[in-house]
Amino acid sequence: MIDSLLIANRGEIARRIIRTARRLGIRAVAVHSEADAGMPFVLEADEAVCVGPANPAQSYRNTDAILAAAKQTGAQAIHPGYGFLSENADFARTVEANGLVWVGPSAEAISAMGDKINARNLMAAAGVPVAPGTQDPATSVEAALEAASAIGFPVMVKAAAGGGGMGMAVANDEAGLRAEFDKVRAFAERMFGDGSVLIERYFPRVRHVEVQILGLADGRVIALSERECSVQRRNQKLLEEAPSPAVSPELRQRFLAAAVLAGEAVKYRNAGTVECLLDPVSGEFFFLEMNTRLQVEHPITELIHGIDLVEQQLRIASGEAPTFDVDDLTTRGHAIELRVNAEDPKRFLPGPGKVATWVEPAGEGVRVDSGYGPDTTVTPFYDSLMAKLIVVGADRAEAIERARAAVAGFEIAGPKNNLPFFAELLENEEFLSGDYDTGIVARMR
The missing domain is CATH 3.40.50.20 (Rossmann fold)
Structure with missing residues (x-):
């Protein structure tokens, strides 16, 4: 070690x-x-x-x-x-x-997955389902229109080198594509130093489901379980839960098998996440991207598996075996993570400031991973994430009850925060049903 x-x-x-x-x-x-x-x-x-x-x-x-x-x-x-x-x-x-x-993973794996077009092509060759889209960058509006004509509107216009939900726009028709293409390309060049653009089918109603993988020191790739990440604003996650309420045992096995194929295709080592889009009507899922790092939402996987993913990362990097039985990856309970951000709870605009009050909730099944505390300052220089409020219960209903209590018990004064949004979400009938998609936040607003 x-x-x-x-x-x-x-x-x-x-x-x-x-x-x-x-x-x-x-x-x-x-x-x-x-x-x-x-x-x-x-x-x-x-x-x-x-x-x-x-x-x-x-x-x-x-x-x-x-x-x-x-x-x-x-x-x-x-x-x-x-x-x-x-x-x-x-x-x-x-x-x-x-x-x-x-x-972390090898530089080769990071490079292979860092370009969305290259990643799509690699996954397709490995047998991982991918959504209809371009195999090469669309270098002009005309090329994008030709691709969209073959794929069918609506389409997603995406920065090939992007990540974190940035550099994406939806085009519902030719006029929309003409309007968005140059914007996305300019944003991609400015933010990522690469103006390559991918055109992909857009699914108006879709769920965002991802699988945690570990590439072990002995060369094997294993898939732990899936996380539901459909509560989003501007394509960026606000709440995640595990397991996904939309995934049946049969679908779970298909997800996990595809994630292992994805990892094996790039000889993956260390922790990574295979992100997918799930059509809740047909049950089809498609590869979205692979995040070649530890995810923000890794704690919910830790809680239902009873393992420390950071420890596994360090063991893998040291050439050591994991601390758990890789042949017994059963889960227990249900976990939810809420990203407590320094932002307005209605419009989600940043609201930095000095922390005057910071009281974290406690209790059975409650975990807080925080970056701030009393007398600290949320500055405008960095991401607005202040803390992750994580709860685990015997089932989804108990996890939601614990999340409600924890949100009510989390006191923050000074910077703006989105705790009031979570209080609203945890009473929302669509969320409570488990039958929601990536449009849930927009429908709440």
């Missing part, structure tokens, strides 16, 4: 990784920006190094500064968390070239 770990991230995920590292006796090194100097993750680390000013490009994405911090502190490995450099193949390659252990 590695003995020292640099965490190239911030906030709740940095604290989450530190917690496991401490339990395993691994020295945890934090890197931080000047704006984050007094944050909980910095204070909880065994050692901390400032890597630059608030701007992420000069700190959390500053590869030279992060590698220098690893050298300075004698860190043996780097865990990238999610976001920032977690899916940067060049950084993963550089980490290993500097003799450090990269806690």
Whole structure:
């Protein structure tokens, strides 16, 4: 097992990784920006190094500064968390070239899955279901229109190098496609440095279901279970639950088998997630993308399986076997995660500010993974996620009851927060039925 770990991230995920590292006796090194100097993750680390000013490009994405911090502190490995450099193949390659252990998949796997068009083609060749779409980038509006004509409207216009729900637009007809194509391409060039655009069939009513995979040190790829991620705003997740209320035992087996095929196609190692779209009417599902990192919503999988995914990541990176029986992956109970963001609960616009009150809920089946606390400040420089409120119960009904109580017991004053939205959602009849899709938030508004 590695003995020292640099965490190239911030906030709740940095604290989450530190917690496991401490339990395993691994020295945890934090890197931080000047704006984050007094944050909980910095204070909880065994050692901390400032890597630059608030701007992420000069700190959390500053590869030279992060590698220098690893050298300075004698860190043996780097865990990238999610976001920032977690899916940067060049950084993963550089980490290993500097003799450090990269806690994640190979640079080759990251590259293969980082381009949505390449990923689609690889998955199709491996036998994983993919939605009708372009095999090559649409290089012009005319090419996009030709592709849409073959696929059939409506279509999704997507940045091939995008992620996190960014760089996506729906076109219902030719005029809509003409209007959206250049916008998506310009956004993709600005945000991802790659203007390649994918045209894919759009499903007006669809569920977003994903499968947690682990590529083990011995070469095997296993699929743990699925997560339901259909409660979204602007294609970004707000609530996840596991298992999915839409997935039957037979459908689950098909999901898991497809996820294993996806991982095996790129010789996947470490933790990853295979994201799919599920047509709730036909029961068909299609590969959406593979996230080559630990997901924000990994705790709900941890709770129903009774395992620590960060520990498994560290063991895999160290060449060790997992701590659980891979031939017995049964689950127990139902778990729900709510992303508590510093944003307006109606329009979901960012609302940073200094935290005046921060009281986390407690009780049976309640877990809070937070990045903030009293007297901390949510700045406009980073993602608005303040905490993840996670609950687990014997079944979905009990998990929802515990979520209601936990939301009511979570007190935050200072920054805006979306707890009132969750209080509304947890009483919504469509959500309570389990028969909902990615349009549920829009229908609530």
